[in-house]
Amino acid sequence: MASISSRRLQKELTEIHMEGCPVGITLVKADDFETWWFTIEVMGESVYRSEVYTLQFRFEPNYPISAPAVTFVVTDGRKAPLHPHVYSNGHICASILGNEWSPVLSVVSVCITLQSMLASCKKKEPPVDNDRYVRTAPDNPKKTRFVYHDDTV
């Protein structure tokens, strides 16, 4: 049912407008309740210093019970960060976007998690199986069954 997700997203949007996003996170567009764009930037000392990335959220009608599909935007000159858990097609291997998603999480809390995932990265390198994955990856990362093995970054 569309109204559950749109009501919840409406509230999240209102909160973003009233209280603003956390530092380094900016709302780019939220024209509907299906796709939202944010930019994220790692603040402070980091290998991603002063690099801005764009995140795309896609919501299903039963959000927040089902996780949003979150990817880095890799079109129009935008690029995905070089990170061991981020594929070059923008897909992100993070457990909270998969089997550890919880409906109490929100768009902003996902942004913060991804921001800290980038912040804690010490060395810019692609995922080991990047080429193989990108070649056959489905359009929607939620159709991929990731194996979450690395808790360090």
Place this chain on the structure above:
Amino acid sequence: MSVWTMNPKLQAIEDPTDFPPEAKSLQQLDAAVRCSICSEFFDGPVSLQCGHSFCSLCIRNTMATTSQSHCPTCRAPAKESHLRPNSLLEDIVSAWKPARAYIVKLAKQDDQPARKKRRLDESDPPSSAGPSRTPSANSTTVERTQLSSLLPMDAHRYKASDSLVACPLCKAEVPMDNINYHIDSGCATSLQSPKSQNSKAQWSSIMGPKSKGKEKESDDRVPKLAYDTLTQKQLRERLERLGLLTTGDHSVLVARHQQWAMLWNANLDKSTEHRESKEKLRRTLRKWESERHAPRKEKPAVDSGHLKKYSSEFKRLTEAARVNKAPLVGTEEVVVVDSEDL
């Protein structure tokens, strides 16, 4: 430009930011009585063992959809059987809804210049009229009305002057006139002191019939079924008994039954006055079913495109997997032997 600014209708949504930032505690209160899944006011709130509460339907839906068995907030293990209706929370929500409308109105007025004047007015009465008088007068009337309403019918038989004696057996205070009857009945009679009788009788009048009725209804909870063991015919019979549609194939029947069980059981977590009628629940179910079938049309289109695009790749992988299968079994066996040796 966002939906938020474009559609004025959507701005009508209520959320904690309705309160001014100075009233942080009101914002907190407003946020506290909202379900963290749907961010609406709790609708039939239930609590888990860890103490976190959600709308009954929200948490049931989450547990069913994601097959997660932990609390969404703290990830403590949780099961559907752990859900307990939280009637206090429900009462708070139903009291808060009208209260917040009133407070929001006041807060908006407060933003206008009249603010200063009203503050002055408020501080006036204590200095002139004297604060002690009104409350004390009030409290005596309150006490009186409470007392008379507290006294159950038969308690009026005892006048206040009736002398009480302590029962030699159970030590309860019993009116002198009734002590023999009390002892004869093995101290079982509730004719102890009028006071304790009052409370007891009152409790039973509050709890007795009401809780009985509730129990009777909660017996009607729709249990989860072992759907795989039921034949389509049995499933249809079950649905028919519940007064639901019996059309569709096995998966449709199962989904319908599951959804109905969720709606129905969630409805029973609400107090009687907040419950929906069966007809309304049926409408919700029908709406859910029609929406569930609608987006199905889009999905295969995306999938087939994807399948086509990578069909050669998939074929190659399938071939490769087939070839690899036989030797893999062998290595697996070796691994098992190894682990047993250890």
